[in-house]
Amino acid sequence: MNKEWSELNKTMQSQIKKKDTYSEGISTLFELRNSIMQTINSFRNDLSRDDFNAIPFLNAEGYHNKTIAYSLWHVFRIEDIVAHTLINGDDQIFYSGNYKERIKSPIITTGNELVKKDISDFSMQLDINELYSYIRDVKENTETILRKLPYEMLKQKISVQRREVLLDLNVVSNAENALWLVDYWCTKDIRGLIQMPFSRHWIMHIEASLRIKNKIQKSSGF
Numbered sequence: 001m002n003k004e005w006s007e008l009n010k011t012m013q014s015q016i017k018k019k020d021t022y023s024e025g026i027s028t029l030f031e032l033r034n035s036i037m038q039t040i041n042s043f044r045n046d047l048s049r050d051d052f053n054a055i056p057f058l059n060a061e062g063y064h065n066k067t068i069a070y071s072l073w074h075v076f077r078i079e080d081i082v083a084h085t086l087i088n089g090d091d092q093i094f095y096s097g098n099y100k101e102r103i104k105s106p107i108i109t110t111g112n113e114l115v116k117k118d119i120s121d122f123s124m125q126l127d128i129n130e131l132y133s134y135i136r137d138v139k140e141n142t143e144t145i146l147r148k149l150p151y152e153m154l155k156q157k158i159s160v161q162r163r164e165v166l167l168d169l170n171v172v173s174n175a176e177n178a179l180w181l182v183d184y185w186c187t188k189d190i191r192g193l194i195q196m197p198f199s200r201h202w203i204m205h206i207e208a209s210l211r212i213k214n215k216i217q218k219s220s221g222f
Contacts, residue, residue: 005203008032013195022151029199030143036202037139039210043068044132047213053123056215058116063208065116069123071205071212072131073103074111076138077171078181081110082197083142085166086158086185087149092171093137102130109171112178142198154191162186 008028015025043052052069059065066074077094084092094100100108104127107114114122163186166172172181185193 001203002207004035005032005207008035009199009203012199016154016191016194019151022154026146026149029146029194032199033139033143033202036206039206040072040135041132043072043209043213044128047216049128051213051216052126052128053120054212054216055116055120056212056219063204064211066119066205066208066212067123068209068212069126069128069131070111070114070119071209072135073105073122073126075202075205076135077110078197078201079142080134080138081166081171082185082193083138083145085169085171086162087190087193088145089162089165092169093134093141094171097134097137099130099134099137103127103134104130109173110178110181112181113173113175115177146194146198149190154194155189157189158186 009032012025012028012032015021015028017025047068053067055065055067057064063071080092080094084090094108099105104125106122106125111119111122163182166182166186172178185197188196
């Protein structure tokens with residue numbers, strides 16, 4: 001794991017546990033996310049459009065057996081769903097920003113149900129420029145929510161009503177390798193969601209994307 005990201009994540013998790021250091025913890029979280037965003041933005045400069053669709057570790061076990069385009073979609077679709085439907089109880093940026101049409105995505109889900117060639121085929125259909133617009137909008141809106149989130153809400157669990165709204169939206173596939181997400185999110189409190197979709201989840205998938213990028217460039221002779 002990237003040492004800087006690991007340390008920031010560890011510090012943030014410790015800080016948000018205590019009321020006295022909660023606001024510092026949110027600042028540390030934003031510092032972590034901004035650092036990871038630099039890497040996310042570097043993909044646009046360093047990779048070709050076809051590179052975003054490549055799966056150099058097709059049969060591997062781990063987060064690196066995806067494409068970079070898929071990984072970005074997956075991270076920010078999940079964040080959008082969790083931040084807006086589950087925590088804030090308002091419209092996802094995906095819908096308010098008309099991003100299904102803009103990104104040209106064939107799905108509205110997190111993509112967990114896709115495997116191997118399905119992931120590559122999905123990635124080829126995406127408008128990368130619009131995907132990056134979505135990434136920026138989701139990040140900014142999540143951070144607006146977190147700035148206003150009082151410490152007292154951190155122990156709050158997701159309500160049954162919001163769980164039902166999530167299911168009605170069909171943004172998590174009914175496939176076995178996807179539907180578990182609903183229970184995973186809805187058994188956590190808000191602190192737990194900050195510690196996974198908004199931070200550690202970023203680290204896991206962007207480090208995997210860096211591994212994909214390095215493999216692509218090595219194969220290309222860079």
